[in-house]
Amino acid sequence: MNAIESTIQPDKLELIRPLYDSAPNPGESLEIAPGLWWLRLPLSSTLDHINVYVLESKDGWTLVDTGSNTPICRAALETAFSQGALARLPLTHIIGTHYHPDHIGLAGWLVDSPSLRNAPRTERLRQRGAIFQTTRTCWLQARLLQMDDHDLPRDEELKFVQAAGMKGMELAAFHRRAPSDFSSLVTPIPATYQRIQQGDVLSIGQRNWTIHIGNGHAAEHATLWSDDGFVITGDQILPGMSSNLSVHPSEPEADLVSEWLESCDRFAKLATSETVCLPGHNIPFRGVATRCQQLIANQEAALNRLLEHLARPHTAIDCLAAVYRRQLQSYERNTTIAEIYGFLNHLYLRGEIRRELAGDMSYLWYRTKSRNCE
Numbered sequence: 001m002n003a004i005e006s007t008i009q010p011d012k013l014e015l016i017r018p019l020y021d022s023a024p025n026p027g028e029s030l031e032i033a034p035g036l037w038w039l040r041l042p043l044s045s046t047l048d049h050i051n052v053y054v055l056e057s058k059d060g061w062t063l064v065d066t067g068s069n070t071p072i073c074r075a076a077l078e079t080a081f082s083q084g085a086l087a088r089l090p091l092t093h094i095i096g097t098h099y100h101p102d103h104i105g106l107a108g109w110l111v112d113s114p115s116l117r118n119a120p121r122t123e124r125l126r127q128r129g130a131i132f133q134t135t136r137t138c139w140l141q142a143r144l145l146q147m148d149d150h151d152l153p154r155d156e157e158l159k160f161v162q163a164a165g166m167k168g169m170e171l172a173a174f175h176r177r178a179p180s181d182f183s184s185l186v187t188p189i190p191a192t193y194q195r196i197q198q199g200d201v202l203s204i205g206q207r208n209w210t211i212h213i214g215n216g217h218a219a220e221h222a223t224l225w226s227d228d229g230f231v232i233t234g235d236q237i238l239p240g241m242s243s244n245l246s247v248h249p250s251e252p253e254a255d256l257v258s259e260w261l262e263s264c265d266r267f268a269k270l271a272t273s274e275t276v277c278l279p280g281h282n283i284p285f286r287g288v289a290t291r292c293q294q295l296i297a298n299q300e301a302a303l304n305r306l307l308e309h310l311a312r313p314h315t316a317i318d319c320l321a322a323v324y325r326r327q328l329q330s331y332e333r334n335t336t337i338a339e340i341y342g343f344l345n346h347l348y349l350r351g352e353i354r355r356e357l358a359g360d361m362s363y364l365w366y367r368t369k370s371r372n373c374e
């Protein structure tokens with residue numbers, strides 16, 4: 001296989017070291033370093049929490065990511081910003097790392113929420129509200145998804161799962177399912193925003209944060225690298241789990257795996273052995289380069305399993321067991337199908353597999369050559 005050629009120096013590969021044994025409770029804030037705070041918000045999904053980070057400047061707080069539009073997330077934020085250390089300044093800026101609901105779901109509510117601005121110091125701030133900063137793609141995608149709310153799956157979504165090999169009762173049930181809960185988990189996205197992009201430097205309080213863009217999990221995903229060794233990674237680099245790389249029916253041929261591998265390799269080189277990763281989920285840790293290497297290796301191992309399986313023709317759905325090697329829960333079905341698409345597209349574009357459209361409109365994928373001929 002044409003595995004990505006990593007040029008990461010071996011001496012950068014430190015052990016992965018968690019910074020804490022446990023996380024702050026909902027509504028509590030933990031100061032990781034002067035002017036840098038960690039909050040944990042509860043989620044009602046299978047992923048039961050999200051980490052958000054609060055950056056201090058003399059004028060107020062910048063909140064990086066927001067949680068979903070749920071009563072429990074709003075309550076945790078209101079508690080955090082009305083009590084304790086965070087109550088002493090107004091919330092002036094909200095940064096969204098990427099468009100997923102748990103990361104920007106409350107941006108609109110926060111921008112317009114006077115109760116979270118804690119006695120704003122100036123009339124201008126009171127009138128202006130907080131400023132929403134994110135990448136252009138994040139803002140556009142979120143606005144688009146919010147406007148594209150629909151009750152039943154569209155034709156392209158049905159074709160997508162049919163091409164994956166969904167059939168019979170499962171396909172009939174898919175016709176009737178609500179396609180997305182994006183709108184219910186996201187308050188109206190602010191109509192205006194400030195764009196952040198690759199190479200921007202945000203001066204917030206005593207730190208300068210450089211923006212580096214990742215891809216694969218979400219298009220134009222912002223990560224923030226401070227000049228004193230912290231990196232806020234959203235879902236781009238996570239400990240303990242791989243970020244989901246779901247292909248969307250709107251771009252069924254997308255090769256998200258290539259984008260993901262390129263981002264992991266680039267971020268590993270940006271990190272030093274002392275860089276502290278502040279992830280969107282799980283516990284902050286050191287060992288960013290090692291984690292990026294693990295993520296690359298995990299992807300390559302999954303691709304190898306898939307390639308082995310495709311010695312005989314299979315639909316995408318027929319490949320799930322070979323790639324995931326565990327009993328998948330019913331709620332994981334659509335996500336894993338979307339992710340398998342990504343693996344197949346990647347191998348297809350590398351010329352290692354081919355596909356044929358079968359009579360039932362599913363694609364059959366198969367390897368182009370015997371592995372021991374390589």
Ligand SMILES: [Zn+2]
Nearest residue numbers: 098100218235
């Ligand atoms: Zn995400």
